Amino acid sequence: MKGLTPAIWKLIGQSTLQTLEMVSLSTLFSVLLGLPLGILLCITSPASQGGIRPKPVLNEILSRIVNILRSFPFIILIIVLFPLSRLIVGTAIGTKSTIVPLSIAAAPFVARIVETSLKEVDPGVIQAARTMGSTNSQIVFKVLLPEALPSLISGLTLTIINLIGYSAMAGAVGGGGLGDLAIRYGYQRFRPEVMAVAVIVILVLVEVIQFIGNKISAHMMAKR
Amino acid sequence: MQITLKNLMRNYENVHAVQDVSLSIPENRIFGIIGLSGAGKSTLVRLVSLLEKPDSGEVWYDDMRVDNLPEKEIIQRRRHIGMIFQNFNLFSSRTAGQNIAYPMEICKYQKDEIKSRVRELLELVGLSDRENAPISTLSGGQKQRIAIARALACKPDILFCDEATSALDPKTTQSILSLIKDIQRKMNLTVVMITHQMEVVRDACDYVAVLSEGKVVEQGTVKDIFAQPKTNVTKEFLSHLTTNTANVRDDGVVIWSDVPARYTLRFLNDRVETPVISDIIREFDVVFNISGAGIQKVGDTKMGTMVCDISGPEEAVKAALEAIKERGVIVEEVQA
Numbered sequence: 412m413k414g415l416t417p418a419i420w421k422l423i424g425q426s427t428l429q430t431l432e433m434v435s436l437s438t439l440f441s442v443l444l445g446l447p448l449g450i451l452l453c454i455t456s457p458a459s460q461g462g463i464r465p466k467p468v469l470n471e472i473l474s475r476i477v478n479i480l481r482s483f484p485f486i487i488l489i490i491v492l493f494p495l496s497r498l499i500v501g502t503a504i505g506t507k508s509t510i511v512p513l514s515i516a517a518a519p520f521v522a523r524i525v526e527t528s529l530k531e532v533d534p535g536v537i538q539a540a541r542t543m544g545s546t547n548s549q550i551v552f553k554v555l556l557p558e559a560l561p562s563l564i565s566g567l568t569l570t571i572i573n574l575i576g577y578s579a580m581a582g583a584v585g586g587g588g589l590g591d592l593a594i595r596y597g598y599q600r601f602r603p604e605v606m607a608v609a610v611i612v613i614l615v616l617v618e619v620i621q622f623i624g625n626k627i628s629a630h631m632m633a634k635r
Numbered sequence: 636m637q638i639t640l641k642n643l644m645r646n647y648e649n650v651h652a653v654q655d656v657s658l659s660i661p662e663n664r665i666f667g668i669i670g671l672s673g674a675g676k677s678t679l680v681r682l683v684s685l686l687e688k689p690d691s692g693e694v695w696y697d698d699m700r701v702d703n704l705p706e707k708e709i710i711q712r713r714r715h716i717g718m719i720f721q722n723f724n725l726f727s728s729r730t731a732g733q734n735i736a737y738p739m740e741i742c743k744y745q746k747d748e749i750k751s752r753v754r755e756l757l758e759l760v761g762l763s764d765r766e767n768a769p770i771s772t773l774s775g776g777q778k779q780r781i782a783i784a785r786a787l788a789c790k791p792d793i794l795f796c797d798e799a800t801s802a803l804d805p806k807t808t809q810s811i812l813s814l815i816k817d818i819q820r821k822m823n824l825t826v827v828m829i830t831h832q833m834e835v836v837r838d839a840c841d842y843v844a845v846l847s848e849g850k851v852v853e854q855g856t857v858k859d860i861f862a863q864p865k866t867n868v869t870k871e872f873l874s875h876l877t878t879n880t881a882n883v884r885d886d887g888v889v890i891w892s893d894v895p896a897r898y899t900l901r902f903l904n905d906r907v908e909t910p911v912i913s914d915i916i917r918e919f920d921v922v923f924n925i926s927g928a929g930i931q932k933v934g935d936t937k938m939g940t941m942v943c944d945i946s947g948p949e950e951a952v953k954a955a956l957e958a959i960k961e962r963g964v965i966v967e968e969v970q971a
């Protein structure tokens with residue numbers, strides 16, 4: 412462990428911050444994209460699946476797009492999205508530029524999670540809300556989302572954990588963060604101790620996120 | 636509000652869930668719709684409560700046709716309809732009080748108005764102390780009371796109950812039924828009560844329609860249907876009727892007269908062979924007035940019990956009682 416000089420520790424600290432920045436911003440943007448998409452997927456599905464405003468064609472199109480994006484290998488997605496990154500953040504390398512592909516890769520995942528969570532809401536409860544004269548938007552915002560909240564929180568936890576993994580991969584193509592550090596020092600410069608520390612920090616991050624997510628979910632369920 | 640249904644039809648693929656139903660549901664009454672599972676009751680109630688449109692036919696509320704209204708107006712209409720369900724369908728994300736508040740939030744009531752009405756409704760259903768309770772902490776009966784309070788929040792004209800007591804035990808069922816009856820009177824509601832239990836019809840309804848395979852096979856006042864059922868479906872329902880718990884004593888005797896009777900006769904199966912009562916009436920100049928009877932298993936024999944008064948000349952009554960005892964019947968006399 413003698414290779415872990417103060418300079419290296421500083422580098423690890425910086426990389427951790429970069430990872431946190433990538434993960435938090437891409438979580439934010441993927442939720443901003445994925446949440447409305449998931450809601451749309453749920454409400455436009457057939458009535459038999461809990462759709463409150465069935466639109467078969469739109470539902471089919473959205474569903475296809477989401478599936479294609481989800482099955483796209485992430486590394487290829489980053490390369491394909493280089494031009495878009497350059498357009499949006501002005502550069503195709505560095506931490507900021509990875510936020511674009513990360514968000515776009517995670518958005519369909521978020522959409523499916525939101526869709527599944529909302530479809531789990533008891534149809535009887537939705538029917539009750541409809542009988543009381545709720546409009547569709549009241550059903551979405553006052554019934555579906557609050558009723559599905561514990562499940563949405565679990566989904567969000569999963570999304571963040573996935574994004575930590577993805578962000579490490581993004582590092583491989585020059586995105587910065589802990590993954591980048593692990594590859595540059597651990598692999599290219601034969602410094603396994605740096606790689607080990609980077610991996611441990613990633614594991615700790617995942618554990619902490621999982622712990623917090625579980626706690627919030629459990630706290631909500633306890634109040635119901 | 637009076638509801639009129641004209642030739643309602645609703646098919647699901649090849650299932651004729653509701654076939655040509657015409658009904659007139661009088662206002663300010665409790666109208667029962669009874670049918671077996673799959674008879675089309677829930678479908679019918681979804682049509683009448685404007686949750687679904689019929690394939691053909693019409694729904695009228697008073698003098699207004701409502702089934703063909705545009706969606707916006709239907710949503711407005713629904714705000715004056717209350718509905719409760721077998722599974723309560725309460726919002727688990729809200730406390731008991733917040734559940735009751737929901738329809739008022741939808742209808743844009745003022746905050747303080749909502750607050751005071753929630754209190755009022757909690758009191759009406761007897762759960763004032765549970766305002767902040769999470770739904771999962773309530774019993775089935777309490778959940779249905781909260782659901783009733785929620786259904787009544789925006790002062791509806793109609794209350795639909797779809798199998799509202801089917802998930803409850805008999806005692807809780809009775810308390811929910813008496814709450815509904817009470818509220819119906821207080822609020823001048825038209826209540827449509829969907830059920831598969833004849834007990835519910837007997838104990839709560841004024842009128843009843845019998846639904847079978849999507850059709851109304853019989854309808855009328857509850858009294859008439861009970862006294863003279865015409866169809867086999869109805870007779871079948873009546874045959875499964877359990878005794879009215881209110882009138883059954885602990886020893887299984889059903890009392891149908893409120894006049895207190897003086898004698899209780901007990902007939903043990905293996906001791907009484909001859910038609911005692913007929914013989915006694917013929918032999919002595921006495922009249923039997925029977926106000927209750929029942930049968931009970933005692934060990935491996937059966938014991939019949941009859942609660943009655945015996946009237947006639949004093950001498951004759953005395954002699955008759957002696958003769959009854961001689962024939963192995965146990966006589967108990969209530970001291971006046």
Ligand SMILES: Nc1ncnc2c1ncn2[C@@H]1O[C@H](COP(=O)(O)OP(=O)(O)O)[C@@H](O)[C@H]1O
Nearest residue numbers: 647650652670671672673674675676677678679
């Ligand atoms: N949404 C639906 N899709 C397909 N079939 C349905 C649907 N709702 C009801 N049915 C069918 O219609 C018939 C009547 O159902 P329902 O009205 O629920 O009866 P009940 O409430 O009397 O038990 C049943 O055969 C049921 O399978």
Ligand SMILES: [Mg+2]
Nearest residue numbers: 676677678798
């Ligand atoms: Mg039903």
